[in-house]
Amino acid sequence: MDKLTILFAVVLFLRTASAATLGVVQTEGGRVQGQNIPLGPYRSMDVFKGIPFAAKPELLEKPKPHPGWDGVLEATQFADKCLQIDPSHTFSIGTEDCLYLNIWVPHGKQLSSDLPVMIWLYGGGFITGSTTDLMFDDYLYSGQEIADRGGVIIVSVGYRVGTLGFLSSGDSGLPGNYGLWDQHAAIAWVHRNIRSFGGDPENITLFGESAGGASVSFQSLSPYNKGLVRRAISQSGVALSPWAMSKNPRKVAEQVAEKVGCPTDEMMVACLKSTDAEILTIAAPQIQYGSPDSPGILSLLLLPVVDGDFLPDQPTNLFHNTADMDHLVGVNNMDGHIFTFQDIPSIGNKNQETPEEDVKRLLAAYTKEFGQAGFNVAFAEYSSTWESPPSQENIERTAVDIATDSSFLVPAQTAIYLHADNAGSGRTFSYLMTEPSGLGGPGRPFNYWLGSDHTDDLQYVFGKPFAVPTLYGDRQRDLSSYMIAYWTNFARTGNPNKGGLKVPVVWPEFTTSGHLFLDINAEMTDGSIGQDMRSRFVHLWSSILPSLPSDMNKAV
Incomplete structure (x- = not known):
C-alpha cells in the first residue's frame, strides 16, 4: 500500500470516526444549521455563527425580540460588528443590525448534552469591540480550543457600544445602558434555547475581559439576571473600576448633541433619536492620550449608568x-502598562529617560478627587522604596503600578471583598496573572521588568498557543492548558480545581478572613498561593484616600 493510499485511509477514518453532528437545530426564532468541524477520532465541533437573539435595534432603545424566520438559517458566517467609531475617530465601521451570537458545541462519540455554558462578553472600553476581533489571522475569541479542551459550550455575544450603546441623558428621557440590555437579552436567549444545542440552561457562566469583565460584573449585579446566571468570571475589569461607570452622563450627552447640531434643552432627546446612526457614532467623545496630566483611560465617557432600572443603585449596594453566584475575579499584574505607555511615551523609548516629575503628574491626575493631601499621602506610599536618586526602572514601574492599582487591581479586590462579604452559597476566587506575554508589544524588547500587560490573558484563555502553535512554545501551551482547566472547571462546578481537568496547583477559595489568591504563571507551584494582594495599596486607595477630611480633598 503506497503512502498516498495510507494517507487517504487515515483521512477517511478521521472523518467517519468523528462524532455525530447536531444538524438542524430548532430555536424559538426558527431552525438553524451550522458547520460541523472534525477534530479527530470521535471528536468534532458544531459551530453556529450569526444567530440573531434580538431584532435590529431601534436607535437608542432597548432591544426587542427577533420576529423569527422561515426555512433553515445557514449559521455559517459571523455577523458584522456593531456600529462603532474607528480607532482614528474619523469614520464609523459596522452596522446597526448586530445583535447576533455564535455558539461552539464540542462532541465526542455521541452528541453532547447538559454541557456547562460559558457566555463571552468582549472588551473595548464600551466604545469598540466585537466577537470577530483578529489575532494572527485567527479569530481572537474563537471558542473552538476552550470548548474542545474544556468540554463546555462557548457562546460569544454582540452588543452595542459607543453612543448607540451607552449615550444617556441621566434621566428617563434617555436612560442609557442599551449595550447592557443587549447582553441581558442574549443571556436570556441562551437560557431559553441552549438545551437544543446540548447545553444546561441552569449552569451558565459569564466571562469577559476589561469592559467585558466590567459587563460581567454589571450583569451579575442586576436583578434582571437572577435565576439566569450561575457563575461569573471578570478579567481585568469590574463594575467598580473608575473607568467603567459614567459620573456625568448628561454632560456627555450635551457634548454629543452639540456635535450633531441638536439643542441641549428639553428637545435634545427627540433630536438625538432622529439623528443618523453613523453621524451619532462619529460624535463620540475622543479618547485623549499622550499626557500624564490626563490619563487616557479616564477619558472614557460613554459608559454604563445607574438608571434606576437595570442598575437600580450604585454597584457597591x-x-x-450575587450572593448565590460563584465569582472568579482577577487582574494582570501590569494591566496599566499599555495605558501608561501612551500617557508617558518615554516608558516605551529606550533612548529617552522618564522624569520623576512625570510620575508625580500622573499620580496627581489619578488622585485628583483627593486633592493635594491625597497626592502627598499616595506619593509617600509609592516612593517609599525608591533609592536616592531613583532608578529608571523604579520610576517607570511606579508609573505602571499607579495605573494598575487605581484602575484595575484595587477595584477588583474591592469587588472580591464585597462578594465574599455578601456570599450565601456563592464562592469567591481571586487571581493575579504575572506571566509576561513574550509576543512583543510596546516597550517589551527592553523593559525586561514588564510582567503581564492588559489583554495578555486572552490568548491563553482562548487557547491561541494551540490554535497558532508556530508562534508559541511549550511554556505558553502549558499556561494555556492551566487557564483553560481552571476556567472550565469553575464553569462546570463552581470550583476551579474540580471538573475533570487536572490543574497544577489547588486554587484556594477567597474568604473574608483568608484573602488568598493564585499567582497565575507558567511555572505554578505551592508557592504560587498568595495572601492579601498588594494590601498596602488596596488600603491606600479604598480606605485612606477616601477617608481624608473633605476640606483636605480640595486641590491646592
Missing part, C-alpha cells in the same frame, strides 16, 4: 444580588 447591589452585591446582595
